[in-house]
Amino acid sequence: MKKHLISALRSERRRNYTMNASIVSAVFMIMIWAGLLTGFIMIGIKRCLHFLSPLQMPFVFLIVGLVVSVIIGTCISAAVASKIVRPVREVKKAMHRVEKGDFSQRLEVTGFNGEIDELIESYNKMAQELGGIEMFRENFINSFSHEFKTPIVSIQGFAKQLKKENLSEEKKQEYIDIIISESRRLTNLSSNILMLSKLENQQIITDKxxxxxxxxxxxxxxxxxxxxxxxxxxxxxxxxxxxxxxxxxxxxxxxxxxxxxxxxxxxxxxxxxxxxxxxxxxxxxxxxxxxxxxxxxxxxxxxxxxxxxxxxxxxxxxxxxxxxxxxxxxxxxxxxxxxxxxxxxxxxxxxxxxxx
Structure with missing residues (x-):
């Protein structure tokens, strides 16, 4: 998990540069398409407004061209912006779900922008590893509880049996031996857990x-x-x-x-x-x-x-x-x-x- 997060942070600056280049390219394409569509529309308008005088024609073309360019540019910009922003919004929503402990959300790669796809892949890997850690934590708690509960219940049960007045000496010794054995098992379990936790956080060997x-x-x-x-x-x-x-x-x-x-x-x-x-x-x-x-x-x-x-x-x-x-x-x-x-x-x- 740390590996993927560090990788994502290190590539953030490069991602910003690429995103800026993508936006500039998108704006450039919008201008080209807006110009082409405006040109076709103006040709049609010219044929329809043949009754205007030569002096009026340029002003009409200018006003109509501006209006058409704004409308077309706005529509294309909205479509492109939606295409770019939607995956980012999806990542944001998914991150909110992760904050609440839901690691099941996976996002599909868009194929539209390489850097956004990289961000989505990093999120998917992070969510998968966090989900694995959460599952391991739950299994550990369940197993830990079971391993501790079993000898404790056994000790309690045989201790109650020892309180019976009619219990034979042979049975008493048998139950005492079981209690000692289960107590030793608890001691070993505690020692092993403490040692394993210590070693997992240890990176070098001391006292060589x-x-x-x-x-x-x-x-x-x-x-x-x-x-x-x-x-x-x-x-x-x-x-x-x-x-x-x-x-x-x-x-x-x-x-x-x-x-x-x-x-x-x-x-x-x-x-x-x-x-x-x-x-x-x-x-x-x-x-x-x-x-x-x-x-x-x-x-x-x-x-x-x-x-x-x-x-x-x-x-x-x-x-x-x-x-x-x-x-x-x-x-x-x-x-x-x-x-x-x-x-x-x-x-x-x-x-x-x-x-x-």
């Missing part, structure tokens, strides 16, 4: 340090030991020793999220392959699981906020981990992509430039 990238990934695997040991998952690790410079704490979020997802979607007793290597000035990390995989529709939405392709595991996450991962990789001037087939596992590939 040099560290061992392969050692960082190993530490992230150990951090998730409880999860992968519970499912008897093993790791096939093939990593080169690589030094990297960036914000280490921020980059660790990438590996924790990707490896955590690999563990979550892997079947019990399976293995996860972690590969890290460097070719030229590009560092590549691949994390491959043998889980359920994803279809193409899921892959196309996987980095969107709150998107959860597998509803069976929806309660285990909040749909913010991968958008956070993508933003961190982008800040490192890197790239992340997914290779997956449903039922055959998933491979996340992260590429980072050597110099960050």
């Amino acid at each position: 340090t040099s560290f061992s990238l392969d050692e960082q990934i190993r530490n992230c695997i150990l951090l998730l030991e409880k999860q992968w040991t519970a499912k008897d998952i093993s790791f096939d690790i093939d990593m080169q020793e690589i030094q990297y410079t960036t914000n280490a704490e921020m980059l660790s979020q990438v590996w924790v999220n990707i490896i955590g997802n690999a563990i979550k979607f892997s079947p019990e007793g399976s293995s996860i392959r972690v590969k890290l290597f460097k070719e030229g000035d590009v560092i590549t990390a691949e994390i491959t699981d043998r889980g359920i995989g994803m279809d193409q529709q899921t892959i196309s939405h996987i980095f969107e906020r709150f998107y959860q392709g597998d509803r069976a595991h929806a309660s285990e996450g909040n749909g913010l981990g991968l958008p956070l991962v993508k933003r961190i990789v982008e800040l490192c001037n890197g790239n992340i992509r997914v290779e997956s087939q449903y039922g055959k596992g998933t491979n996340f590939i992260v590429t980072l430039p050597e110099n960050g």
